[in-house]
Amino acid sequence: xxxxxxxxxxxxxxxxxxxxxxxxxxxxxxxxxxxxxxxxxxxxxxxxxxxxxxxxxxxxxxxxxxxxxxxxxxxxxxxxxxxxxxxxxxxxxxxxxxxxxxxxxxxxxxxxxxxxxxxxxxxxxxxxxxxxxxxxxxxxxxxxxxxxxxxxxxxxxxxxxxxxxxxxxxxxxxxxxxxxxxxxxxxxxxxxxxxxxxxxxxxxxxxxxxxx
Numbered sequence: 001x002x003x004x005x006x007x008x009x010x011x012x013x014x015x016x017x018x019x020x021x022x023x024x025x026x027x028x029x030x031x032x033x034x035x036x037x038x039x040x041x042x043x044x045x046x047x048x049x050x051x052x053x054x055x056x057x058x059x060x061x062x063x064x065x066x067x068x069x070x071x072x073x074x075x076x077x078x079x080x081x082x083x084x085x086x087x088x089x090x091x092x093x094x095x096x097x098x099x100x101x102x103x104x105x106x107x108x109x110x111x112x113x114x115x116x117x118x119x120x121x122x123x124x125x126x127x128x129x130x131x132x133x134x135x136x137x138x139x140x141x142x143x144x145x146x147x148x149x150x151x152x153x154x155x156x157x158x159x160x161x162x163x164x165x166x167x168x169x170x171x172x173x174x175x176x177x178x179x180x181x182x183x184x185x186x187x188x189x190x191x192x193x194x195x196x197x198x199x200x201x202x203x204x205x206x207x208x209x210x211x212x
Contacts, residue, residue, distance in 0.1 A: 029079035032072060034058075036081065038155065040089035040109040052110075059110040062087055064146030088112070088154035090141055093163045095183075102167075104183040106141050108154045114143055117184020123153070124190055139164065139190060164190060 035043040042049040042058065049055050063073045070087060071080045090106040097103055104116045114120045124139045139161060140153040156164065168179040173189040180189035 029077050032079035032081050034072065034081035036070075036083045036087045038085040040087075040091075040155075056110045059088070059112075062152065064148070064150055064152050066148035068146070068148065068150040070152075086140055086153045086155040088143055088152070090114075090154040090156045090160050093160045095167065100182050100185055102182045104164075104167075104181060106154065106156070106160070108143065112143060114141055114154070115184060116141055116181075116188065117186055120184075121186070122156075122181070122183070122188035122190075124188075126189075126192055137191060 033045045035046075037043065042055050049058075058072060061072045061074050063071050063078075065071060069080050070083045071078050088108045088110060091109050092107045094105045094107075095102060096105075104122075106114045106116065108114065116122050120142045122139055122141050124137050126137055139156040141156060142151045143154050144152050146152055164181055165179075167181050168190055169181070170193065171178055171180050171187050171189065173180070173187075177193040178189040179191055179193060180187050182188075
């Protein structure tokens with residue numbers, strides 16, 4: 001697998017021989033010299049993989065094991081890789097409907113479309129420090145389940161976060177006033193409201209269906 005990644009990193013025309021099928025993994029290769037940066041850039045031995053089809057191919061083999069570690073797994077071999085934050089980035093957003101009938105569709109940096117809802121929740125860690133630009137906690141959307149309790153997620157880009165914020169409505173989560181968005185019949189809180197007056201919350205969300 002490392003030699004295949006080297007060809008990808010150098011942009012050579014010869015692609016890797018591994019397939020994108022999701023069969024059981026073969027023998028472990030240990031740690032592989034891959035790094036996925038927080039902005040979604042894939043590196044091999046410190047060099048960016050510039051060919052998007054190659055990144056998409058590697059991404060299709062990405063797994064998250066029972067311990068939460070990320071690995072590339074093919075029917076032939078597997079190995080762990082380093083991920084700075086989430087392995088994917090949500091780079092665009094489309095939506096249709098409104099209120100409880102609204103559906104939010106995210107496109108990731110590997111061109112996978114994910115519709116937020118019960119199977120693809122949006123998660124925001126309110127207690128996590130703000131992002132490096134100080135603009136608030138970072139949302140994540142689940143792309144697919146992992147092999148254990150921790151899923152494989154996409155970090156919502158700052159531009160998409162602002163689009164989400166524009167769609168946010170007042171609601172409650174576990175009794176706490178918040179702003180959040182509806183998608184697929186589920187209310188996903190994005191951030192706490194520091195204070196509110198009686199009646200300001202409206203009837204958009206009564207706490208039922210809150211994802212957190």
